[in-house]
Amino acid sequence: MSEQPTSDSTTDGLAPDEQRRAVRRRYAQIASESSSCCSDSGATPTEELTRQLGYSEDEETAVVDGANLGLGCGNPNALAALQSGETVLDLGSGAGFDCFLAAREVGDTGHVIGVDMTPAMIEKARDNVTKNDVRNVEFRLGEIEQLPVADETVDVIISNCVINLSPDKQQVFHEAYRVLRPGGRLAISDVVLTAELPADVHADPESVASCVAGASPIVDVERMLSNAGFEAIQIESDEASEEFISEWDAERDVSEYVVSATIEATKPV
Template identity: 80%
Template sequence: MSEQPLSDSRSDGLAPDEQRRTVRRRYAQIASDSSSCCGGSASTSDEELTQQLGYSADEDAAVAEGANLGLGCGNPNAIASLQPGETVLDLGSGAGFDCFLAAREVGGAGQVIGVDMTPEMVDKARDNVTKNDVNNVAFRLGEIEHLPVADGAVDVIISNCVVNLSPDKQQVFHEAFRALRTGGRLAISDVVLTAELPDDVHADPESVASCVAGASPIPEVEHMLSEAGFEAIRVEPDEESEAFISEWDADRDVSEYVVSATIEAVKPT
């Protein structure tokens, strides 16, 4: 892997504080009106979108209504290989859909912690704990660049189309490494950049908040994970994600620039 520093592909984008405010406002609105983060099309039903993201009908039906807001770009639980008794941390947990699915896998002896920086979303997720009648899931308010968990506290970190929203992705991966136990693993779904974005997209708040302008190229993601200390790094694009990404923007086909990917890595023993 190259030792040369990678250029900042978003150097002309929003300032970090402005990016955080933009994202927080967007997701507060989503929590309030249950709209999708990434647009979508009237021709695609909620059930079809859930299937396109990689969830089974059984998974969708297993979680009470109100937790699945259609916010992701994949199914991180499908690659996490969760085991009974494990502690799972979800970065940008939203209304809790992936957390409640993870809770089924780790069982009563396990624990799932969701972290989200939007108070309205955390409130919604906590309401959903009661709706789903679970006692091994907790939600905490916090930024994924500064996780409210102790060092070495979790076995697995999952996330669904959230890391791209951060203005400091390197810090996110450093924090993930800190929070994982030795031998712990990272298993996330996110978007990666496949072609240079038009100049007007970089500084467009709507594109930043809708999981487009913040995407990084695969080599940059691999470099950041390596810099954080991870090993066994794998970034696998999902070309079939074009089916739903192409509907994220009414004005342009953003699948020409980004694709969903699974991102896996391990904290070495």
């Protein structure tokens, strides 16, 4: 693997508002066309891609078509060890695939909240609530830097390849800490930076919106989580993710710069 990038390697790029517009624009298109967030290879994720991301056949078939858009870089539910009755929050919930899987785990006494900043995605996810006939899932429009969730009301936060899209990741982790109950936990799949990105990638809206240019080095993610107050921080990269990340960009092999990782942390009791 290439040498770890320095901590200031992601500072030069799009202005925050421009970055949010690029992300919102791309995901509105995904919601309307059902194309993958990180590649344009097809309308629905293949079975092979779903397995590469860590989902079982049972998980794939448990949710009706239209919720799994192939948007992630892992399976946060596999990390979360969800329990019956827990309240789960999904940051950047898309069409709701991970939310519906979480709903199965927490049961009728549990509750799942999905937050997404793209109105078209929220509309699609809410339609999928009816299609999946679930009663313990809701979707809220909002930005993950300013969560529409009350203080200390969530047991577990999951997220799948979304936090890298934020122009203010430190604020995202502060918000996550705020809404978690004491003892609550993060279980996140995301991409992290493993090598310096070419200068032109930082200022490319498509690269920012496709889970590449916004990635941070592991050391930076650890620092931001610690600054927010989290403990028991564990971040592990998944070298096998090169297989699908290499297909995200037709012009360059972005697996030379980013890798999927699992990110776990706990709010102190």
